[in-house]
Amino acid sequence: MTRLDRRALFASGAAAALLAATGLSAQAGPRAGGTLRVAVPREGDVLGLIARRAVFETLTEIGPDGALRGELASAWDSDADARVWHFDLREDVRFHDGSPLRAADVSASLARLPRLASAQELSPRRLRLAMTQPVPDLPLLLAKDHFLIAPNGQFGATLADAVGTGCYRVTSARDGRQFRAVRVADHHRTGRAGWAEAVEIIVIPDAAVRAEALCDGFVGATVLPQADAIRARGEYRCHPSADDMQIAFSSQVGAPERIGPTTSLGDLRIAERWWLAET
Structure with missing residues (x-):
């Protein structure tokens, strides 16, 4: 057809x-x-x-110009091996029910992230992701619609x-x-x-x-x-x-x-x- x-x-x-x-x-x-x-x-x-x-939304996004930028994340960094990543969350984000975005919401939403060893909330707006192997393109991966963020990881x-x-x-x-x-x-x-x-x-x-x-x-x-x-x-x-x-x-x-x-x-x-x- x-x-x-x-x-x-x-x-x-x-x-x-x-x-x-x-x-x-x-x-x-x-x-x-x-x-x-x-x-x-x-x-x-x-x-x-x-x-x-x-x-x-996702932690990162690829804009219409093709550039990778933060969406829910305001900044991120990794260790030299790209196995441990830290993501800082925007402070001005709320879910449609009025509740603020927290690192716990992100970790729950990313529970099925491939090669994820652990997710740890260091603070309400800072998240640590430890991977089982180096993932240098993790910020790019997190822009995909497989990794949307929902309150407590509950998408309805x-x-x-x-x-x-x-x-x-x-x-x-x-x-x-x-x-x-x-x-x-x-x-x-x-x-x-x-x-x-x-x-x-x-x-x-x-x-x-x-x-x-x-x-x-x-x-x-x-x-x-x-x-x-x-x-x-x-x-x-x-x-x-x-x-x-x-x-x-x-x-x-x-x-x-x-x-x-x-x-x-x-x-x-x-x-x-x-x-x-x-x-």
């Missing part, structure tokens, strides 16, 4: 390409406001991938129960069907991420119907639409190309202009990094 393997797209570095957009020279940059609506297929749990990145049985520190707080969700979240006021990344006032993700199994939803203005972006239907209805931005349309979006939607060429994000951070060019 499609020219690319969905599992490879959404579980590998190919997902990073969906964060890069072309033809945005007319846009001044991100702007706040509006509701960002995205149509996605059922396969590959695309809804869950986008939603979890809206709700949860369903998306509706999800409580994180991300830019968006869940207001309604049905796993595999729909998701809606609103922007968290005074979030620690305000002005750098989380542009839309609200984010809605709708599962539409049929590629032709997803294309129709975009062309009719029901959604601002759609993943894996029927390409011929998009081409027949007018000019829409797409990536990576019009011939290989993995994602299409209208002129009312803005996205990061570029991303590091060697970066592998392994996630879809549309909710926090895309915006409404017109609100």
